[in-house]
Amino acid sequence: MAQTSKQVERQEGGARGSEFKTSMATRYxxxxxxxxxxxxxxxxxxxVLAVLLIDVIGDGSGRLSLGFLTSFPSQIFxxxxxxxxxxxxxxxxxxxTAIISVPxxxxxxxxxxEYAADTRINRMIEINISNLAGVPSVIYGLLGLGIFVQLLAxxxxxxxxxxxxxxxxxxxxxxxxxxxxxALRSIPRSIREGGYALxxxxxxxxxxxxxxxxxxxxxxxxxxxxxxxxxxAAPILVVGAAAYxxxxxxxxxxGYMALPTQIYDWISRPQDVFQELAAAGIVVIMxxxxxxxxxxxxxxxxxxxxx
Amino acid sequence: MAVEAGRMRSKEGDWQRNSRGxxxxxxxxKFLLTACAYLSIFTTIGIVVVLFEETVRFFLDVSIVExxxxxxxxxxxxxxxxxxxxxxxxxxxxxxxxxxxxxxLLTAIYLSEYAPRRLRQYLKPALExxxxxxxxxxxxxxxxxxxxxxxNNLFSDIDSFNAISAGxxxxxxxxxxxxxxxxxxxxxxxxSLREGAYALxxxxxxxxxKIVVxxxxxxxxxxxxxxxxxxxxxTMIVTIxMGSQANxxxxxxxxxxxxxxxxxxxxxxxxxxxxxxxxxxxxxGSALFLMTLALNLASYWFVRRFREIY
Numbered sequence: 001m002a003q004t005s006k007q008v009e010r011q012e013g014g015a016r017g018s019e020f021k022t023s024m025a026t027r028y029x030x031x032x033x034x035x036x037x038x039x040x041x042x043x044x045x046x047x048v049l050a051v052l053l054i055d056v057i058g059d060g061s062g063r064l065s066l067g068f069l070t071s072f073p074s075q076i077f078x079x080x081x082x083x084x085x086x087x088x089x090x091x092x093x094x095x096x097t098a099i100i101s102v103p104x105x106x107x108x109x110x111x112x113x114e115y116a117a118d119t120r121i122n123r124m125i126e127i128n129i130s131n132l133a134g135v136p137s138v139i140y141g142l143l144g145l146g147i148f149v150q151l152l153a154x155x156x157x158x159x160x161x162x163x164x165x166x167x168x169x170x171x172x173x174x175x176x177x178x179x180x181x182x183a184l185r186s187i188p189r190s191i192r193e194g195g196y197a198l199x200x201x202x203x204x205x206x207x208x209x210x211x212x213x214x215x216x217x218x219x220x221x222x223x224x225x226x227x228x229x230x231x232x233a234a235p236i237l238v239v240g241a242a243a244y245x246x247x248x249x250x251x252x253x254x255g256y257m258a259l260p261t262q263i264y265d266w267i268s269r270p271q272d273v274f275q276e277l278a279a280a281g282i283v284v285i286m287x288x289x290x291x292x293x294x295x296x297x298x299x300x301x302x303x304x305x306x307x
Numbered sequence: 308m309a310v311e312a313g314r315m316r317s318k319e320g321d322w323q324r325n326s327r328g329x330x331x332x333x334x335x336x337k338f339l340l341t342a343c344a345y346l347s348i349f350t351t352i353g354i355v356v357v358l359f360e361e362t363v364r365f366f367l368d369v370s371i372v373e374x375x376x377x378x379x380x381x382x383x384x385x386x387x388x389x390x391x392x393x394x395x396x397x398x399x400x401x402x403x404x405x406x407x408x409x410x411x412l413l414t415a416i417y418l419s420e421y422a423p424r425r426l427r428q429y430l431k432p433a434l435e436x437x438x439x440x441x442x443x444x445x446x447x448x449x450x451x452x453x454x455x456x457x458x459n460n461l462f463s464d465i466d467s468f469n470a471i472s473a474g475x476x477x478x479x480x481x482x483x484x485x486x487x488x489x490x491x492x493x494x495x496x497x498x499s500l501r502e503g504a505y506a507l508x509x510x511x512x513x514x515x516x517k518i519v520v521x522x523x524x525x526x527x528x529x530x531x532x533x534x535x536x537x538x539x540x541x542t543m544i545v546t547i548x549m550g551s552q553a554n555x556x557x558x559x560x561x562x563x564x565x566x567x568x569x570x571x572x573x574x575x576x577x578x579x580x581x582x583x584x585x586x587x588x589x590x591x592g593s594a595l596f597l598m599t600l601a602l603n604l605a606s607y608w609f610v611r612r613f614r615e616i617y
Contacts, residue, residue, distance in 0.1 A: 027510050034512040038421055041413030042430060045437045045482045052440070052448045059451070107343030115337060116344070127607065129347050134533070134603035135596065136540025138567050139354060142592045145574075146357030170350050177347075201329055203336045224439065231441030234542035234567070238574045260443045260543075267447050267547055275451060282444050293439055297432045 053286065060279030068280055073244065073262065078273045083281055088248045089161060089241070089256035090230050096165030096252060097172070097229050102222060104169070105176030106211070109218075112177070113184040114206055133174035140171045141238025149239055157253035159240030164256060167239050168232060172225040179221025183214035216303035223296040227289050233260035259285045358593045365586030374590060380553035380564075382573075382584045389594060391553035395470065395563035396595075399545055400538040402474025402559060403481060407534050410478075411485025412520075412527060418486070419493045420515050431487075438483035446547030449476040454548065468550030468562040477544050481534040488533055492526020493519055525609055532606035536599045542567035566591050 071082025108129075116122040144167030148156045156163045187210055195205035241261045249256045259281060266278035366374070369387045377388025414434070418427055453472040458465045465471070496519050504514040520527065550562030551572050557563045564572075570588045578585045 027513070031510045031512040034516070035421055038413045038417035041410045042417040042422070044410050045414065045479060045486075046430070046433050048479045049433065049437050049440070051452075052444070055448065055452050056444070104343050104346060107340045108347065111337075111340035111344040115340060122344075125344055125347060128351055130607065131600065131603050132347055132350060134536050134540075134599055135354065136542065136567065136599055138540065138542045138570050139358075139592055139596050139599075141574075142570070142589060143350070143354045143357050146361065146589075147353055150580075173347065173350070201333050203333050224435075227439060231439070231443075233441070233443045234546075234571060237571055240574075243575075260441050263443050263447070264543065264547065267443070267450065278447055279451075282447060285441060286444065289439055289441070290436065293432070293436050297435070 056279050056282045056286065059276055060281070060283045063276045063280035064283060069284070072246070073266075073277075078271070078277065081277050083259065083262055083284065085245060085248045086257040086259045086262035086281075087284075090259045092161045092249045092252075092256060093165050093168060093236070093258055094226060094230050096162060097168045098222070098226055100165055101169035101172055101176060101225070101229075105173050105222075105225075106180055106218065108173070109177045109180035109184060110206060110211075113181045114202065114210070129174050129177055133178065136234075137171055137232055138234040138238060140167055141235035143167070143170065144235060144239040159242075159255060160253045161249050161256035162252040163239050164236045164241060164258070165252075167235050168229040171232065171235060172229050175225040175228070176221055179225070180214065180218040183217025183221070184210060186217065187213050216299055220296045220300040220303070223292050223299070227292040227296075230258075231260055231285065231289060233258075233264050237261055237264070354596065358589055358596055361586055361589030362593045365583065365590045368583045368586065369590075378555045380555075382587055385583070387583070387587055387590075389566075389591060391555035392564055392566045392569055392591060393594070394555050394557075395545070395549065395553065396539055396565040396567070398470045398557075398559060398563065399474040399477055399541075399549060399565055400535055402471060403477035403538040404531065404535055406475055406478025407481045407485045407538075408531055411482045411530070411534070412489055414482065414486040415489035415493055415527075415530075416515055416520070418490050420511070420519065434483040434486060437479070438487075440480070442480065442541060442543035443547065445476045445480055446473075446544045449473050449544060449548035462560050465560045466550070466562045468548060469560050470549055470557070470563055471559040473545050473547075473549035474559065476548070477538050477541055480541065480544065481537050484537055485530045485534045488530035489523070489527045492523035492530070495526070496522045525612070529606040529610045532602050532609065536602035536606070539602070540567065540595065540599050542571060546571045566595050 067080070068082045069087065070084050071080055072084055073081040073086075112122065112126065116125075144163060148163040148166050149159055156166065191209050191213070192205055195209055196202075200208070236258055240255075241258050242255045243257075243261070243265050245255055245257055247254075263278050263281040263285065266274045266281065269275075369385075374387050374389050376390070377386065378390045379386040379388045380391040418430065422430060449472040450468075453476060454465065454467060454469060457472060462471075500518055500522055501514050504518045509517070545565035546568040549565060549568060551564050551568060552562055553569075554561055554563035569591055573584060573588045
């Protein structure tokens with residue numbers, strides 16, 4: 001009897017919904033807490049980026065001037081130091097890396113997307129490319145040291161800016177290939193078939209239709225990959241970017257300084273003045289990269305809207 | 308009739324001659340494109356051969372057993388036990404993952420389940436910029452901002468080079484990797500699963516954490532493995548902010564050296580080619596390459612093996 005009354009009570013409780021109600025309140029409470037948690041988490045990265053930029057600008061703004069861009073670094077008069085040779089070196093690296101890596105990346109992407117049959121070797125190439133994308137950049141440096149600096153020294157001039165560009169090219173090729181393939185894949189099949197129906201060969205279709213259509217997507221990938229290349233310090237330190245030189249790079253076989261390695265060199269000196277110089281150098285490189293990234297993003301958004 | 312047939316023949320002839328030229332051009336182009344794709348194979352072979360050759364030469368001087376088991380790393384006195392460097396690398400990686408796993412995963416959930424469309428449009432590029440910040444910049448920030456900040460507010464006995472600032476900032480660096488790969492996996496979970504959960508009375512959080520995340524788990528694990536591999540291979544942050552003194556068993560507040568940092572330290576000095584010290588960077592590089600290769604393959608395998616197919 002007592003048991004049944006309890007059962008009735010419980011049933012009544014259920015019917016009144018009191019238990020259920022409190023439970024709903026806690027569940028919604030958790031929900032609200034969770035939505036705040038994920039929002040905060042999503043903003044952590046952006047917040048750190050903001051603090052970083054403010055910190056760097058605060059540290060480096062005192063050293064930023066036109067003279068900073070046009071002078072050589074100096075240990076004797078650090079106040080007058082500048083990034084001129086590093087800036088020129090980085091421009092050389094950028095240009096040579098683009099000339100070397102863009103055709104190779106486009107070629108490999110076109111082959112894999114438009115020509116390659118689903119054979120064992122082609123699947124191996126694909127797995128291999130995704131693996132290469134995960135190889136640490138300093139390992140590419142060791143590769144460049146063994147092949148371009150030592151083995152091919154007569155062709156590359158040893159620790160030249162060409163060697164640096166070749167090493168960076170190998171580093172960014174996987175990224176270039178992956179983004180270009182994605183751009184090619186998003187082109188509808190009907191475009192290709194239309195071309196073939198008019199009697200065009202495979203290459204004619206690729207050259208006249210596929211490459212132009214894939215261009216915005218591929219260009220976005222190129223900008224992101226190249227901006228990664230000019231920000232890399234580790235591989236070019238390994239293949240011998242100069243810590244200091246008294247001339248500016250004037251040809252592909254010359255030695256070179258580069259922005260990230262110049263910044264690293266200043267960071268590793270303890271005096272305050274060098275830390276400020278490093279911060280000013282960082283402001284310059286971040287400005288360049290932010291502009292490049294914005295262009296890439298605008299380009300991609302435009303492309304996505306159109307297609 | 309005859310005239311017409313003749314004209315047709317001549318046209319056909321034209322066409323064939325032309326076709327032969329086109330076919331040749333096509334073949335040359337295909338060959339060139341194939342060569343571009345095969346370059347990636349040669350890159351891998353190049354990496355393996357360079358690392359292997361120099362590593363073997365190094366192990367002629369130094370015993371491989373000592374390299375893999377000794378806990379003393381002092382190249383100048385001929386002590387080549389790699390474990391202290393591995394310890395430094397793993398310490399920084401562990402701290403980085405402790406930051407990047409929760410924040411990256413929650414960011415991915417926010418982006419795919421919670422974020423208003425407008426905000427998402429701005430947040431994703433912002434994360435891309437975070438991923439594109441040069442690592443020397445992160446290194447500078449860890450050394451000149453995070454370390455003094457921690458020293459003033461939390462740990463007064465922190466070294467000026469230490470694992471914790473380097474690890475924390477490395478965590479921030481790999482948030483975009485973890486977030487974007489996880490988000491792809493979460494995005495691929497079909498709408499019907501979410502709707503089923505709502506129909507059963509689940510709240511939004513319950514749907515996200517009990518239905519969507521488990522359904523995307525293989526992709527999330529792959530994202531984390533990829534993040535670990537990035538952290539292990541990261542060079543400039545640990546070189547700048549964690550120090551250049553091998554330290555086996557040190558606390559996160561102490562200075563220690565990572566494998567990548569050792570390589571940079573040696574190439575920056577005046578080490579003669581062919582010496583044991585110079586060879587040691589290739590041995591350390593080999594160990595690093597094998598570690599990241601294993602992780603990348605594991606991540607790849609994980610996605611393939613455990614992918615839920617809807």
